[in-house]
Amino acid sequence: MEIIAKPHDAALDRATVESRAYAKATVRLLPFLFLCYVAAYLDRVNVGFAKLQMLNDLAFSETVYGLGAGIFFIGYFLFEVPSNIIMHRVGARVWIARIMITWAVISAASLFVKTPTAFYVMRFLLGVAEAGFFPGIVLYLTYWxxxxxxxxMNALFMIGIPIAGVVGGPVSGWIMNAFQGVGGWSNWQWLFLLEAIPSAVLGVVTLCYLPNGIRAASWLSDEEKDVLAANIERDNTGKTHGTLAGVFADARIWKMAAIYFCCMMGLYGISFYLPTLVKATGVKNALDVGLLTAIPYLCAVASMFFVARSADRTGERRWHFAVPAVLAGAGLFASTQLTGNIPLAMVALTVGTAGMLATMPVFWTYPSAILAGGSAAAAIGMINSIGNLAGFVSASIIGWMKDVTHSTNAGIYCVAGALVFGAVLALLQPRKLVNRAD
Incomplete structure (x- = not known):
């Protein structure tokens, strides 16, 4: 006698397949993407450690450093949207590999910098090379x-930022201590060379490892592919699939870009100047600076995942961005008032760093809640490129203000204010827009 499966049993079977498929995708993709982001972020911000010796060796002013650190984002801005659109068309595997290999080569070549002009050129080219990596991965995760x-999932990928700080701080400090004068090179030259190697290796591995999408994943069964693909198709129902011109004309995207700009003011203010801020508390040894900078980033790992998990569980996205952003601004402001008191200053910097980084996974649920396909690719690239101009602004402002006032405090006040303003903008977002998934 033929046994007919009950609808309830079929639903249970589908849920089992779905759970198994997402577990596979998470284990296969997220650790690798996380490692890639650690390498990317380390190459982007290791100039903050190089600064500790580089400025003396090359007789660069704080203004030169700030402009050079920030000019990275001009190249990043110009090539971000085209890069994301190309990735959407040619596939993630080849394009992400191309990005990683080229930025590794340029980052390593930065060791040959001798003049401010050469410094500016190399930082600009590094921005061009890396453009598209972060928004490309954000877009790639929407495919899955x-x-x-x-x-x-955003949090599991983006904790690469604090982990880069946890690992990169001590490693960079050790390189700065151990490699001074080795082979006739300064320690900052070795820093650029050695920290570029992981990116090059991972870029080559990407060509062999990363599938372009669900249907290209050999480690999923046909049934698992069907379930995941159906979920993505259902998730994209009702979202905008417009033109590139339509994306640029969409006021919602510009508002999101403004929020992200404020968020990035905080991120790069911390990334480029955290070693300097720690040193200002009275810590002199480069290795000790590196070890202490790991503390805020380690706490940020927990804050990112906790806040993202809470936002997913409740479906609430505005307050999950705003509260950490305000705490970040308060922490950065407090850190400027506590120089000379290492424990309290580190607590303040930890609150600032953990709060700021906790905003990122939540924010990146915003654009994908309303857009899909090519529109999502363009919008994510546009938001990220505009937002990352804050890296140029924050680094330049802090560097210039330090030259003028002989203190980083005024620049940090600007960064803290931007974070609070970003929180206000997030709360002004329509609830139904950003909480779409609840």
């Missing part, structure tokens, strides 16, 4: 995970 899972 629906909105209700995306905050946590």
């Amino acid at each position: 995970f629906p909105a209700k899972r995306r905050g946590r």
Whole structure:
């Protein structure tokens, strides 16, 4: 006698397949993407450690450093949207590999910098090379995970930022201590060379390892592919699939870009100047500076995942961005008032760093809640490129103000204010827009 499966049993079977498929995708993709982001972020911000010796060796002013650190984002801005659109068309595997290999070569070549002009050129080219990596991965995750899972997946990828700080701080400090004068090179030259190697290796591995999408994943069964693809198709229902011109004309995207700009003011203010801020508390040894900079980033790992998980569980996105942003601004402001008191200053810097980084996974659920396909590719690239101009602004402002006032405090006040303003803008977002997945 033929046994007919009950609808309830079929639903259970589908849920089992879905759970198994997402577990596979998470384990296969997120650790690798996380490692790639650690390498990317380390190459982007290791100039903050190089600064500790580079400025003396090359007789650069704080203004030169700030402009050079920030000019990275001009190249990044100009090539971000085209890069994301190209990736959407040619596939993630080849394009992400291309990005990683070229930025590794340029980062390593920065060791030959001798003049301010050469410094500016290399930082600009590094921005051009890296353009598209972060928004490309954010877009790539939308190919795999629906909105209700995306905050946590974003967090698992983006904790590469604090982990880069946890690992990169001590490693960079050790390189700065151990390699001074080796082979006739200064320690900052070795820093650029040695920290570029992981990116080059991972770029080559990407060509062999990363599937372009669900259908290209050999480690998923046909049934698992069907379930995941159906979920993405359902998730994209009702979202905008417009033109590039339509994306640029969409006021919602510009508002999101403004929020992200404020967020990035905080990120790069911390990234480029955290070693300097720690040193200002009275710590002199480069290795000790590196070890202490790891503390805020380590706490940020927990804050990012906790806030993203809470946002996914509740479906609430505005307050999950705003509260950490305000705490970040308060922490950075407090750190300027506590120089000379290392424990309290480190607590303040930890609150600032953990709060600021906790905003990022939540924010990146915003654009994918309303856009899909090519529109999402363009919008994510546009938001990220505009937002990352804050890296140029924050680094330049802090560097210039330090030359003028002989203190980083005024620049940090600007960064803290931007974070609070970003929180206000996030709360002004329509609830139904950003909480779409609840």
